[in-house]
Amino acid sequence: MNTDVLIVGGGLMGSSIALQLAMRGFKSIVLDKQSPGRHASGVNAGGLRQINRDPAEIPLTVEAAKMWRDIESLVDSDCDARFPGQIRVAENEADMQKLQQRVDLVRSLGYQHEEIIDKKELYQLVPALAPHCVGALICREDGYARPYHALTAFRLKAESLGVKYYSATEVNSLRQEGEGWEVRTSKGMFKSDVLVNCAGAWANNISTMLDEPVPLTPTALMLMVTERLPHFVAPVMGAASRKLSFKQMQNGTLIIGGALLAKLDFATEKTEIDWRKLAESAETVSHFFPQLKDVRIVRAWAGIESYMPDNIPVISASQSFKNAYHAFGFSAHGFQLSPIIGKIMASLIIDGKTDLPIEPFHISRFN
Amino acid sequence: MKDNYQLVIIGGGPAGLAAATTAANQGVCCALLDEQPTLGGQIYRAIESIPKQRTQQLGDEYTRGKPLVTAFRESDTEYYPETKVWSLNKQREIGVLYKDEARIIQADQVIVASGAMERPIPFKGWTLPGVMQAGAGQILFKSAGVVPDNGVVLAGSGPLLLLLAWQYLHAGVDVKALLDVTPLSNHLLALPKLPKALLAHHYLTKGIGYQIELKRAGIPLLFGVSDLRAEGEGYLQKVSFKHFGKQKNIESELLLTHFGVIPHAWLTQSADCKHQWDDSQQCWRPEHDEWGNTSLDGIIVAGDGAGIHGARSAEHAGRLAGLEALFALGIISQTERNKQGIQDRKWMKDERYIRPFLEAYFKIPQSLLATADNDTIVCRCEEVTAGQIRDAVKKGHDNSNQVKFFTRCGMGSCQGRQCSNAVAHIVADEKGESVEKMGHFRGRPPVAPLTLDQLACLNKELI
Amino acid sequence: MFKQLPATDLETVRVIVNGQSISVTKGMTVAATVLSQQQKYTRTTAISGSKRAPFCMMGVCYDCVMVINGKANQRACATYVEEGMQIEIQQGAGSDLVGNEL
DSSP: OEEEEEEEOOSHHHHHHHHHHHHTTOOEEEEOSSOTTSSHHHHSOOEEOOTTOOGGGHHHHHHHHHHHHTHHHHHSSOTTOBOOOEEEEEOSHHHHHHHHHHHHHHHHTTOOSOEEEEHHHHHHHOTTSOTTOOEEEEETTOEEOOHHHHHHHHHHHHHHTTOEEESSOOEEEEEEETTEEEEEETTEEEEEEEEEEOOGGGHHHHHHHTTOOOOOEEEEEEEEEEOOOOOOOOSEEEESSSOOEEEEOTTSOEEEEEEEEOEEETTTTEEEOOHHHHHHHHHHHHHHOGGGTTOEEEEEEEEEEEEOTTSSOEEEEOSSSTTEEEEEOOTTOOTTTHHHHHHHHHHHHHHSOOSSOOGGGOGGGGO | OOSEEEEEEEOOSHHHHHHHHHHHTTTOOEEEEOSSSSSSTTTTTTTTTOOHHHHHHHOHHHHTHHHHHHHHHHSOOEEEOSOEEEEEOTTOEEEEEETTEEEEEEEEEEEEOOOEEEOOOOOTTTTSTTEEEHHHHHHHHHHHOEEESSOEEEEEESHHHHHHHHHHHHTTOOEEEEEEOOOTHHHHHHGGGHHHHGGGHHHHHHHHHHHHHHHHTTOOEEOSEEEEEEEOSSSOOEEEEEETTEEEEEEOSOEEEEEOEEEOOHHHHHTTOOEEEETTTTEEEEOOOTTOBOSSTTEEEOGGGGSOOOHHHHHHHHHHHHHHHHHHTTSSOHHHHHHHHHHHHHHHHHHHTTHHHHHHHTOOOHHHHTOOOTTSEEETTTTEEHHHHHHHHHTTOOSHHHHHHHHOTTOSTTTTTTTHHHHHHHHHHHHTOOHHHHOOOOOOSOSSOEEHHHHHGGGSOOO | OEEEOOOSSOOEEEEEETTEEEEEETTOBHHHHHHHTTOOOSEEOSSSOOEEOOOSSSSSSOTTEEEETTEEEEEGGGOBOOTTOEEEOEETTOSOSOOOOO
């Protein structure tokens, strides 16, 4: 099989890159060792979050937010995206100070998307919240989408423009031939001009084949979801100093997260729910919303994601080989970035450059 | 309730009762956890409290539960009724909901005797009030003496239908008709398995006896029925179907259906025991050896939860599982286990002679397993139709789990219990692949819903 | 749809079904109670609003959820009647969760 660009990993990043390449007339093939969106891309919490990001990611997240606003024009589906805002609640003055510092930092970088709201506005926005909170940090443009639906929309659009997906296709070895690539897989040989590593939690396997191993930690993040409930909260809720993260989806279910780790056996890809941690999460939710104490959890799961030691991704060309690129290690906050990553990588591959500042994400930082 | 047990038995039906009695009588510290307030499982439900007159109406198979329960009561097993198990993992940590508080207990050995559930078959109108499963009718009868008061239509396939019709007849219920949807071609296919089935002929004689009695009582028994539909505005008003090419209707406010039973394998699936597709029984079941050992060390299955063989067989399987736990705990030797198990192994084998015949005779046709009607609701909780499932397949979602992600089919309160099999069948049908390849929904805990408050108890000190 | 067969010496309790006080046999499930009270449906769905009633009676289908003693989403087939119990039809996803005054 021959193509211009071979993308390893059929998650959101790989699909977004394939789509942008196709829109610029480049052919690509996407390989997935299981099926598109089987892990982090398909089962994450779907947060469209600019709030509280690493400063290095702010220019990217702001551009991505613009793309999400009009995602339908890109992928012919609204991906069930909603923009009710994301909030980090302050429970006391110390929390408020912490949040004010954050706003100051964002302002100093020249951005306005995060702001402080007072108690009165907080309770106007979230009347169901327990009465002890004093204010919050908000990003009014933030929201959420349905991850597997988004992934499917990206894939279908890419496929409609000629991108080919190969599921259950695992990369066994890579070889540079001239300036292109020969990739041996469980489904035979693929040849391409360019190779892109979007293999998520398995990306280090590929970067090791490219002689540039990275300190990536595969991690299983737990989420739990309730039965359908009457709508009672619009914004996505977080807290300044507690592990709280939840949102009520359009269908009424409540998705509760908070970066809690499941036990993971990476070799077998088996995850096991750590109920004691989820119990803490349950307590935190009830702390902020006591009326939820009788609400039932119907399902808990964990998705396997890639974490980098500095919690920001690798977005760069390979430093060892020509025509090889990386986009992985999103450390549990890649979902919102995915549309802009497609654009950035397509520019890098086709134009050799991008207008956005991606130096902090270079793979060489782990040399 | 202690934090640790040598053996925990999950389920208080025939398999669980027999397992617990066997183990406890040889000195094992064991606990039996059961969701129901009374012992006996679904098959012997309310056996200890039922009024005598009702036991006669239910027939003598039902009273077999009595000695089992008596023996269990005499053993030293700690019995926890109204106790839900919501999680099990390969370390044999068991998530338990007891007195409204969640806790996690540890067991050296676990016997899962989760029993069977009715095979859910989506057909047009099956979500209407007034349509229930035949098992539901039996449970109402056994546990509360509650029976249809304005007539009932029974429809589907399998021996339970005949039994229920017979029980209703004796309770004075107006059975308007028994509609048998078993394809007539099954009879021929089952024929080669008949000689072996004759070795367990008491089942056959009983079945024939019921039929004769029902016919004598003037109850219409219609065979070769197809295109079953429940119709009505808001509630069931009539049952429509085809019989030998003719469209027919029966007015009724109650329809009880039965399409065989399948293992209630949610706990073993969420524990990640290996499961296999059983083509003869048309269901997923945990892989296990002859003593009930699953693919996970120290997790043993017994009874219908391990594969459908009926209540009598479950009793034997339970005893064998109890012996296996005794052996695994080092209380008896392998030789002793084998010796003590001889009779039950033999009886269990005798019990199972009938199965291949029954499975072939009552094999559910593809038209029911994978409905071609796109408007039929498949996922009762999320109201996902067969058409939406087929559409998801057309969009490149290649197996049950991908279809679940995309459609929310199986993501409702029942956690997929009512639609997992049907989704696999429809996806397989749409793709022209085997059901086995489509897989079952990945078991996601908690297997019984927990409230936030109950879950939060895990980090509190419990008495 | 259903009736209870006559039996002697059964203890009873009083429960309130949709505002109406009735006497029922102790040890009965809420589902058995409402079915023998000619209650045609026990909930409406949160999605289409269509009517539903108990289906499996053994705790696996979750179609029989009702509002019991003010709590929504209780399985009627797995809940046993108690003196004074309030049993109501559940409409959609259940009761309001916002009502938290400052």
